[in-house]
Amino acid sequence: MTTQTPGPVLPPAYEPANVEERIYRMWEEAGYFKPRIDPNLEPYCIIMPPPNVTGELHLGHGLEDAITDALVRWHRMQGEPTLWLPGEDHAGIATQNVIEKELAKEGLTRHDLGRERFIERTWEWVRKYRSRIADQHRKLGASADWSRDVFTLDPQIVKAVRTTFVNLYRDGLIYRGLRMINWCPRCETALSDLEVDYLEVASKLYYIRYPVVGEGGMPLPDYVVVATTRPETMVGDTGVAVNPADERYEEKIGRMLLLPIIGREIPVVADEHVKMEFGTGAVKVTPGHDPNDWEIGQRHDLPVVVAIDLKGRMNEEAGPYAGMTVEEARAAILRDLEDEGFLDHVEEYTHSVGHCSRCKTVVQPLPSEQWFVAVTREYEPGHSLAGDAIAAVKDGRIRMVPQRFEKVYLNWMENIRDWCISRQLWWGHQIPVWYCENGHTICQVEDPDACPECGGSLRQDEDVLDTWFSSALAPHADLGWPDDTEDLRYFYPTTDMQMGYDIMFFWCARMIMFGLYNMRHRGPEEAVPFRTVLFHGLIRDQHGEKMTKSRGNVVDPLVAAKTYGADAFRFAIVTGATLGQDQRYSDERMAAARNFANKLWNSARFVLMRVGDRKLKRPHPLDRDLYALEDRWILSRLERLEREADSLLRAYQLGECARQIEEFLWGEFCDWYIEMVKPRLQAGDERPLKVLVHVLDHGLRLLHPFMPFVTEELWQALRGHIDDEMAPQLIVAWYPKSGGNWGDDAAEAAMAHVIEVNRTIRNIRAEKRLEAGARPQVVVRAESYAAALRETAAATNFTSRVELTVLGPEAPLPEGEWGFGRVADTEVAVALPQVDVAAERARLEKELAEAEAHLERLERQLGNAAFRAKAPAHVVQGMEQTAAETRERVEGLRERLAALGGRAG
Incomplete structure (x- = not known):
């Protein structure tokens, strides 16, 4: 047996600032975050969603740390x-924007530096700030293996990205083509569909007359009225479309219309895509500036006119409006339409407008030559990226928690479109494609010196890859792929993946597609990137609004952790909502979690002071009969909690698990057990000490994944008092599981009854306004639990400040005034001091009158059929519950008045 020495004496109060950094440094220096590869053991592996290297962690990262670290610590304590x-993301658009803003302060642009110097400048910034992200994770207690930290532009990841691109290219899954894409004029890059946020915008619907060619004369000839929200794009119109079933335009189909102002002749085409109920049923077709119009134009072979350039200004195709901003052109075009009689009328209109998810600029749909991943194209018979990713979830190889997200995922995947992966940036993974001066195209992993076909000079494609392309490789690339590393062989597939549900399509779906593709040589079961993916919700402000810098409602997790302690921050957000559900940030919940840590600290301090310098053996279930009822109760409750905690953690119900541990430690252990054994401790009984130490030890182990700092500090003080084999630190101690054979349903039922009797005594004391220092006589007339009440009488006397007598159910009460209560078949009577009967009667009559009036109002409202028909069900149920409680109070007041000789009804 290892010799243990008693732990240090605890200071009077828990100060997180004096504990957290020291404890974390102790863990990290001891190497506890680094796993030991053992072929005989099943590993647990999870990849950190890499935060952008651009700045501070936000609340979402804090929630991810709290959830993931709880899982990691639990698995580590089970010996796995x-x-x-961990890792960080290079964040192409975001990082480039940050550096360009820094340059702007110096009066420079990236073009002043050139690509090479700009990238060097960005690397300088990254090297300076990247470590800050890891330090922030450390402050939240994240027990990640920092020796394996990965950056998405590390050489190994560059190799993985290029290998993936080349393989996809050779399998015909990556192509370059002219397609309608989303263009951000502010970021000056293409965006994927997922990088566009559609926001409802109050706008106008403009009705414009397009004259029919060949219908001359005055007044204005025959025309077709089209409705549009974007009149500035009409300069790029190459057709007008109507539904072939729309009888209003049957004779117009095939005719030519004159494009107002510009004067170009454009055809009327019939297309089933057109909704007859929108506007007039006739829509302008602008293939160069609308994805739906692009499709119509492709079907009807309409020319493409692009009138808005990459900076969001009108180009030469816009005729007289060239050089104007979009907003300026809109105003000028509307003015000219009205002056020339083409503007029919205008209506108020609200519609969805695409905005860049990064900078919130209105996105311009433009046709552009870009690189795409063909996600639905087969690369082997029966296999496509999307099809394989759908099958992996449908057949259960990948499980989603909560399960309802499987439907959301499958719906999106079954309607997925090709992914635009090229970005017109300088910072990121430059596309590994080179163009030869003699027309050859080379795609390979290593940089070529010259064209392998003709020896000609080469120019590399200037675009970089979408940041999510490299992120999608995380589960296998972070473990060393495409090399055959020990980590990859042992830890892949990873066990869990955890993220906010808002990046399901950005990241989760793409990791599944790329993992199954790159690791398919392992077979379908072992190719999946992870076995389970967990989706947490968003943290909103106290009003339920999304947190944004523009609203000024952002909460910094590091500030919250410093204010309340990292443990309190973690505990509050883990218990704030179940997986997949949004939660509201609450300082009150943070303060409550801090109070829990303080409560635990004070209780542990009490136990350690009582233990002194002793080393105690654990209580043994074979000695069950030697222990008092409250001892057997708390040990049974502990064993039940251990069984429940194990079940909840396996089901990923972390919040519920943490809540149950808190209820046990704060409520049953601290508030009831510790208080009830104090008389026995004062009498010199050492049996409770063994129980106190054992339960505190197991309680700290159970709580450690959720509140690692305070539990480690307390456990270090406690471990030397336990005569048992103990780990050097709690982080690697075993996690409790049921099986200690302390289960005792009878003791639990008996103590539940005793506790309810104590609560009833306290309620009567409060209701009768007995002085805090008074120790009234209490008589309980009991049948079923009389023995339990007698055994715990000394504890009841101490905790509830009374003098208890336990009688049989038929025994008479002594003379005097009594306050009554009942718990099951036990009657509780608390002796009352002599009172002024007349004054007490007057007080009770006033309370009764108020209660009766309240009940009458409730019953009148509940009896109103119109109210019941209109009010929400939960409101009606709440009022019915209130009415029932008020009715019970009325009856109680009448009984007490009758006992005083007043009115009974």
């Missing part, structure tokens, strides 16, 4: 080789 692999 556990790897939490």
Whole structure:
């Protein structure tokens, strides 16, 4: 047996600032975050969603840390080789924007520097700030293996990205083509569909007359009225479309219309895509500036006119409006339409407008030559990226928690479109494609010196890859792929993946597609990137609004952790909502979690002071009969909690698990057990000490994944007092599981009854306004639990400040005034001091009159059929519950008045 020495004496109060940094440094220096690879053990591995290297962690990162670290610590305490692999994302658009803003302060642009110097400048910034992200994770207690930290522009990841691109290219899954894409004029790059936020915008619907060619004369000849929200794009119209079933335009189909102002002749085409109920049923077709119009134009072979350039200004195709901004052109075109009689009328209109998810600029749909991943094209018979990713979830190889997200995922995947992966940026993974001066195209992993076909000079494609392309490789690339590394062989597939549901399509779906593709040589079961993916909700402000800098409602997790302690921050957000559900940030919940840590600290301090310098053996279930009822109760409740915690953690119900641990430690252990054994401790009984130490030890182990700092500090003080084999630190101690054979349903039922009797005594004391220092006589007339009440009488006397007598159910009460209560078949009577009967009667009559009036109002409202028909069900149910409680109060007041000789009804 290892010799233990008693732990240090605890200071009077828990100060997180004096504990957290020291404890974390102790863990990290001891190497506990680094897993030991053991072929005989099943590992646990999870990849950290890499935060952008651009700045501070936000609340979402804090929630991810709290959830993931709880899982990681739980698995580590079960003896599993556990790897939490951290990393940071180069964040193409975001990082480039940050550096360009820095340059702007110096009066420079990236073009002043040139590509090479700009990238060097960005690397300088990254090297300076990247470590800040890891330090922030450390402050939240994230027990990740920082020796394996990965950056998405590390050489190994560059190799993985290029290998993936080349393989996809050779399999015909990556192509370059002219397609309608989303263009951000502010970021000056293409965006994927997922990088566009559609916001409802109050706008106008403009009705414009397009004259029919060949219908001359005055007044204005025959015309077709089209409705549009974007009149500035009409300069790029190459047709007008109507539904072939629309009888209003049957004779117009095939005719030519004159494009107002510009004077170009454009045809009327019939297309089933047109909704007859929108506007007039006739829509302008602008293939160069609308994805739906692009499709119509492709079907009807309409020319493409692009009138808005990459900076969001009108180009030469816009005729007289060239050089104007979109907003300026709109105003000028509307003015000219009205002056020339083409503007029919205008209506108020609200519609959805695409905005860049990064900078919130209105996105311009433009046709552009870009690189795409063909997600639905087969690369082998029966296999496509999307099809394989759908099958992996449908057949259960990948499980989603909560399960309802499987439907959301499958719906999106079954309607997925090709992914635009090229970005017109300088910072990121430059596309590994080179163009030869003699017309050859080379795609390979390593940079070529010259064209392998003709020896000619080469120019590399200037675009970089979408940031999510490299992120999608995380589960296998972060473990060393495409090399055959020990980590990849041992830890892949990873066990869990955890993220906000808002990046399901950005990241989760793409990781599944790329993992199944790149690792398919392992077979379908072992190719999946992870076995389970967990989706957490968003943290909103106290009013339920999304947190944004523009609203000024952002909460910094590091500030919250410093204010309340990292443990309190973690505990509050883990218990704030179940997986997949949004939650509201609450300082009150943070303060409550801090109070829980303080409560635990004070209780542990009490236990350690009582233990002194002793080393105690654990209580043994074979000695069950030697222990008092409250001892057997708390040990049974502990065993039940251990069984429930194990079940909840396996089901990923972390919040519920943490709540149950808190209820046990704060309520049953601290508030009831510790208080009830104090008389026995004062009498010199050492049996409670063994129980106190054992339960505190197991309680700290159970709580450690959720509140690691305070539990480690307390456990270090406690471990030397336990005569048992103990780990050097709690982070690697075993996690409790049921099986200690302390289960005792009879003791639990008896103590539940005793506790309810104590609560009833306290309620009567409060209701009768007995002085806090008074120790009234209490008589309980009991049948079923009389023995339990007698055994715990000394504890009841101490905790509830009374003098208890336990009688049989038929025994008479002594003379005097009594306050009554009942718990099951036990009657509780609390002796009352002599009172002024007349004054007490007057007080009770006033309370009764108020209660009766309240009940009458409730019953009148509940009896109103119109109210019941209109009010929400939960409101009606709440009022019915209130009415029932008020009715019960009325009856109680009448009984007490009758006992005083007043009115009974």
